[in-house]
């Protein structure tokens with residue numbers, strides 16, 4: 001990662017911040033984005049204290065002009081872009097029959113359109129550097145999860161988009177990684193949207209039992225260094241993808257039983 005420039009959307013918390021640490025410690029110059037100025041300042045200060053050459057760009061990925069501006073600021077500051085990590089994301093927890101459709105629109109805007117806007121703006125620079133586009137998807141991008149219709153749809157959309165893009169870019173040497181973490185300790189369940197669009201403000205799961213964001217970031221760094229196509233994390237996550245491929249009807253029932261425990 002020496003002399004490389006990495007742009008990470010949603011780099012103020014969880015997996016994004018951990019990726020900023022991992023790529024920065026591996027020698028990259030890092031730009032992080034996020035919507036909240038206070039969180040951006042705190043994350044940038046933490047990274048700089050750890051000796052990482054880091055800048056922040058305040059941007060909502062779901063706003064095309066802002067996402068484009070974040071890419072332009074990165075290239076203006078560091079002269080190049082080698083890795084774009086489409087990480088910014090939002091989740092939900094509500095049954096479809098009760099959910100306000102604005103929740104699904106917001107999830108598509110952030111998780112899917114945010115990835116599209118950032119990738120579109122970054123592509124000329126990634127073609128020049130023969131760099132990498134990373135999509136931080138989820139097991140929900142392989143297997144729809146109850147209570148997360150909009151989240152699953154947004155992650156499936158990311159998969160279709162990035163798989164098609166990878167194939168288009170094969171002759172030009174741009175690498176595309178689809179990373180699907182399993183349950184990871186972070187802020188994602190606190191900020192997840194409830195049926196009325198408010199943040200649920202708590203986690204219904206045991207965060208301490210999950211993979212750490214730092215471990216996810218180490219796997220993402222390795223996968224970028226080895227230009228892997230996919231990364232699927234946690235034993236439970238890999239088992240879910242495997243069972244869903246070969247025993248889909250059984251997986252319907254197993255997944256329902258698992259998520260019913262959340263209440």
Ligand SMILES: NC(=O)c1ccc[n+]([C@@H]2O[C@H](COP(=O)([O-])OP(=O)(O)OC[C@H]3O[C@@H](n4cnc5c(N)ncnc54)[C@H](OP(=O)(O)O)[C@@H]3O)[C@@H](O)[C@H]2O)c1
Nearest residue numbers: 010012013014015035036060061088089183184186187188
């Ligand atoms: N944690 C898990 O269990 C898990 C599992 C699989 C996949 N993932 C995926 O991993 C990614 C990161 O999630 P996380 O778990 O690290 O969550 P997190 O701790 O909530 O971090 C989310 C980050 O995204 C930023 N963000 C949210 N909406 C944004 C927007 N519209 N524009 C720009 N930045 C935005 C947040 O900052 P601001 O709020 O300040 O903007 C924050 O920096 C997501 O794509 C998520 O779907 C997570």
